Structures are given as C-alpha cells and as structure tokens.
Amino acid sequence: MRIMTWHGGDKFRLDHVPDPSAEPGKVVVRMDSIGVCGTDVHITQGLFPSIPPKVLGHEGSGVIVEVGDGVDQSRLGERVVLNTTSHCGNCSACTTWSESRCENADCTSGMFAEYATAPSQSAVKIPDSLDLEQAALSEPASCCLSGAEMMRIDDTEIGVVVGGGIMGLFTLAFLKRRGVERMVMSEPVKARREMAKQFGADLLHDPTEGDLTEFVKDHNGGYGANIAAEVVGQPKLVAKCVEVVRPRGQVLMIGVSPEGAPLPVDMYDLHYREVTLKGAFGRGDVFARTPAEIDQINLDGVISGRYELQDVPQAIVDSGDGKGVKFLIKPNG
Numbered sequence: 001m002r003i004m005t006w007h008g009g010d011k012f013r014l015d016h017v018p019d020p021s022a023e024p025g026k027v028v029v030r031m032d033s034i035g036v037c038g039t040d041v042h043i044t045q046g047l048f049p050s051i052p053p054k055v056l057g058h059e060g061s062g063v064i065v066e067v068g069d070g071v072d073q074s075r076l077g078e079r080v081v082l083n084t085t086s087h088c089g090n091c092s093a094c095t096t097w098s099e100s101r102c103e104n105a106d107c108t109s110g111m112f113a114e115y116a117t118a119p120s121q122s123a124v125k126i127p128d129s130l131d132l133e134q135a136a137l138s139e140p141a142s143c144c145l146s147g148a149e150m151m152r153i154d155d156t157e158i159g160v161v162v163g164g165g166i167m168g169l170f171t172l173a174f175l176k177r178r179g180v181e182r183m184v185m186s187e188p189v190k191a192r193r194e195m196a197k198q199f200g201a202d203l204l205h206d207p208t209e210g211d212l213t214e215f216v217k218d219h220n221g222g223y224g225a226n227i228a229a230e231v232v233g234q235p236k237l238v239a240k241c242v243e244v245v246r247p248r249g250q251v252l253m254i255g256v257s258p259e260g261a262p263l264p265v266d267m268y269d270l271h272y273r274e275v276t277l278k279g280a281f282g283r284g285d286v287f288a289r290t291p292a293e294i295d296q297i298n299l300d301g302v303i304s305g306r307y308e309l310q311d312v313p314q315a316i317v318d319s320g321d322g323k324g325v326k327f328l329i330k331p332n333g
Contacts, residue, residue, distance in 0.1 A: 001016070001017060001018075001019050001020070001113060001114040001115050002014060002015070002016055002113065002114050002309055002331065003015050003016075003017055003055050003110070003112065003113040003114070004055065004056075004057075004112040004113070004309055004310070004312045005053050005054070005055055006043070006044070006050075006052050006053065006054050006055070006056050007052050007053050008052040008053075009044060009046070010044050010313065010316075010317075012312055012313045014309065014310050019115060020109070020115050020116075020117045021066065021068075022066040022067050022068035022071070022117065023068050023117070024068045024069040024070050025068055025069070025070050025071060025119060025120055026067075026068045026071070026117050026118060026119055026120060027064045027066065027067050027068065027071060027075060027080075027117070027118055027119075027120050027123050028064070028065055028066035028067075028115055028116075028117050029060075029062040029063065029064055029065065029080060029082060029115065029116050029117075029118060029123060030062050030063050030065045030114070030115055030332060031060055031061075031062040031111060031113060031114060031115060031116055031331050031332060032060075032061050032062040032063065032132040032133070032136075032330070032332065033060065033061050033062075033132055033133045033135075033136040033328045033329070033330060034057045034059055034060040034061075034111045034112060034136060034328065034329040034331070035059030035060075035136045035137060035139070035140065035166075035326055035327070035328055035329075036059075036307075036312075036315045036316055036319045036326075036327040036328070036329065037058065037059055037139075037140065038165065038167070038233065038255075038256070038319070039058075039256065040056050040057065040058075040316055040319070041316055041319050041320040042233070042256065042258075043056065044316055044320075045320070047233075047258045047259075048256065048258075048259070049259055054110060055109065055110025055111070055112055055113055056110055056111075056112055056312075057110055057111035057112035057113070057312075057329065058084045058108075058110075058111060058139060059111070059136050059137070059138075059139040059140060060081070060082045060111035060116060060136055060139075061079070061080065061081045061082070061126070061132045061133070061135040061136040061138070062079075062080065062082070062116070062132065063077060063078065063079055063080070063132075064076055064077065064078045064080055064123060065115075067120070068120075070120075071120045075120065075123070078123070078125050079125065079126050079132060079135070080123040080124055080125055080126060081123075081124050081126055081135045081136065081138040081139070081291055082108050082111065082116060082118050082122055082123055082124075082139075083108065083118075083121075083122040083123075083124060083139070083283065083287045083288075084107065084108050084122070084139065084283075085100065085102060085105035085106065085107055085108065085122065086102070086105055086106045086119040086121045086122050087099035087100070087102035087104075087105060087121075088102055088103075088104040088105075089102075090104075091103040091104055098146070098282065098283075098284045098285050099283075099284070099285045099287075100146075100282040100283040100284055100285070100287070101282065106119045106122075108122050112309065112312050112329055112331070113309075113331060114309070114331045114332055124138075124287065124288050124291060126138075126291040127291060127292055127295050129295055130291055130294070130295045133303055133328060134294065134295075134299050134302075134303075135291055136328060137166065137170075137294055137299070137302070137326065138287070138290045138291050138294060139283065139287070140166055140167050140170065141170045141290050141293065141294045142283040142284070142286050142287040142290040143167065143254065143280065143281075143282055143283055143284075144167050144170035144171040144173075144174055144231075144254060145170070145174050145284075145286045145290055145293060146280060146282065146283055146284025146285070146286050147171060147229070147252050147254050147278075147280030147284075148171060148174035148175050148178055148252075149174075149178070149284070149286065150252065150278050150280055151175065151178070151227055151250055151252060151278075152250065153175075153178050153179045153180060155226075156179065156180045156181065156226040156227060157180075157181050157182065157220065157226055158180070158181065158182045158183075158184065158216065158219070158220050158225045158226055158227075159172075159175050159176075159180040159182070159183050159184065159225060159226060159227040159228070159229070160183075160184040160186060160212070160216060160225045160227065160228040160229065160241070160244055161175070161183065161184070161185055161186065161196075161228075161229045161231055162186045162187075162212070162228065162229065162230050162231060162232060162237050162240065162241060163186075163187060163230065163231035163232035163237070163255060164185055164186075164187030164189065164192035164193055164195070164196055164325075165192065165231065165232075165322070165325065165326075166302065166325055166326045167231050167254055167255070168185070168187065168192075168196075168229075168231035168232075168254075169192075169195065169196060169199045169302070169325070170199070170294070170297075171229050171231050171252075171254055172185055172196060172199050172200055172201055172229075173199040173200050173297050174293075175227065175229070176199070176200035176201075177200070177296075180226070180227065182202040182203060182219075183200055183201050183202050183203070184201070184202070184203040184204075184205055184215070184216060184219070184225070185201040185203070185204055185205065186205040186206075186207055186212050186215075187204075187205075187206075187207075188206060188207050188208050189322060190206075191325075192322075192325060193205075193206065195301065195302070195325060198298045198300070198301075199297065199298070203215075203219055212240060212244055213240075213243050213244050216244055223246045224244055224245045224246035224247075224249055225244050225245050225246065225249060226245065226246065226249055226250065227245070227249065227250045227251075227252065228241035228242075228244045228245050228249065228250075228251050228252070229241070229251075229252040229253075229254055230251070230252070230253050230254065230255050231254040231255045232255040233255030233256045233257050233258075234255065234257065235257050235258075235261045235262065235263065235264050236264060237255070238251070238253055238255075238257065238263065238264075238265070239263070239264045239265045242265045242269070242270060242275055242277070245273075245275055246273075247273040247274060247275075248273070248274045248275070248276070249273070249275055249276070250275075250276045250278065251275060251276065251277045251278070252278050252280055253277070253278065253279045253280060254280050256281065301325075302325050302326050303325075303326055303327075303328055304323070304324020304325050304326055304327055305318065305323075305324055305327045305328070306327070306328050306329075306330050307327060307328070307329050307330065308329075308330060308331070308333075309329060309330075309331040311329075312329055315327045315329060
C-alpha cells in the first residue's frame, strides 16, 4: 500500500509498504477520508512536538476490510470513524482524567495511507445517515464537545468563540446546543464567519473592523461575555478572551498554543475578576458518541477541498494558509 511519510519540516515522501494484516483484537480499515488537522500543520512548522519519520493523519474514516482474532466477523464492511487510541477503563488516567489519556492505550496507525490498523474498540461505527467524509470530522469535533462539556452553562447569556476554523465552528455549535443563549463568532475570514451562522452563531464579529471586547459590551448591556473560547492556538488571543469575559467568566482553551508559550495576561486582573481558565486538549470521554452528535449539525459546505495522497504536502500548506474550512485527503480515490 501507499503511505505518506513525514521526514521533518515540510519534507514528505510517498512510500510503498506491505499491506497491513489484522492482529488479534484489531481491524484493518480501507481509508476513505482523512482530515488535515491544525496539529498536522503545527507539526510541520515545529510548533507541536513530534519525531520523524512518521505517518501523520489522525482524523480518518473508512470501511473495515479485515478483522483479527477475537473480533466479531460481522464487523466486516462496517463504515467507521477511527479514534486515535483505545482505552482500558481501569487505569488512573481513565478513572480520574479521561479515556483519551489512558496509560495502557493502544494506538491506531497513521492515517495518511491507503489502509490503517486500529484496535477494534477504536473503530466506531457511524450512523447510516452520516456520510464517510463528514464522519472524518468526528475527531476534531470530539475535542470541541469534550471542551464544551467542561463549561458551566447555567444562566449563560452570551458566549464568544475566537477562530472560525472547523474546531471553532464545532465549539460554537456545542456551546449553543448546551444552552448558551447567544453565541458570537469572531473571525477575520468572511466565508468562515458567514458559515458560523449554520452552526448557531447569533452575532458575527470581524476583528479587522473593531475591537472584540467593545463589540461584546455593545451587545450585552455594557458587560463582558460569560464564556469565551480560544480556538486558534495563539497566546495573544487567549489573553483577549480573558479580557472579553465579565467577572467570574470562563475562558476555554481549545486551540493548541506553542509548547513553552507563556500566558500573556495580567495575573492580578485574572485573580481580581475571579476568571476561570480551562484547558481542553483531546477527545476526553466523548469520541464514541461524537458521530451521532455531528449528524445533528448542518455540515453543508464544510469540506473545502479534497486531495490525493501524494498531495498531502500541498493540503497542509493550504490548510495552514486558511484557504478553506476543512481539507480532506482521499487516499483511495
């Protein structure tokens, strides 16, 4: 089979390796669609730790074509989305933190490939009404759902999301669906900003045309937001979210800031206004139910482009340049 191997920086190589076989407890999946993630972009830019050589890609869907010993034969032909890890349910991480941090996790193989292998548990069957391309959005969506469920929603009048990429859109949708009365999307790219409407945005803010803090106050009786989520991965935007919220407001970090980045906020202000700052990294405990959740959201137009396997490098560049909402790799045509 063909795989796209990352060799550091912006260097990739299309390799041919033997077709995989299903080990006990595992399945082989013929990949249909793999999303290009901001993490893939950040890895090539040196902003997210990863060691080459490595097959990137962790947002994949496809069809089970082989099962190993111990896996029910009825799974053959199932349409599935792949979680990147399994979980044991018994370790300290599973019981006190989240399934996605399992200390005994078994990993799914890199997905920028024609086939991937995964623990059977990690191959989650998708609803019949959800197509495979949209199902590939489950991994980023699960990170947003996990983060949104960390927030207190009681009497939340207004929420803000900074960043209108796919994760910003999902974060907005899940906060809105959980009960936030009005949601603001702050995003400089008009197409992304407009798309936020179909995900539940009530107010749209263009940061190139005015200050977000003043915009929120103008629409909230002079007060800040109850919740502000940063979904870009820029420390200065985390600081803006801290500024945007009212006393006892909540700030959610979905975007992944560079490793070692300091928090550029006035710690006295954070303390004085009793602002809560929460990090949300990964899929939490929600991956298995995420396909059904996103099946309830209007995803029309979210897929901005489709690339063949050999075009992974260009897809990563285009994604990093913000040329669309979500790009997919189609390794099998």
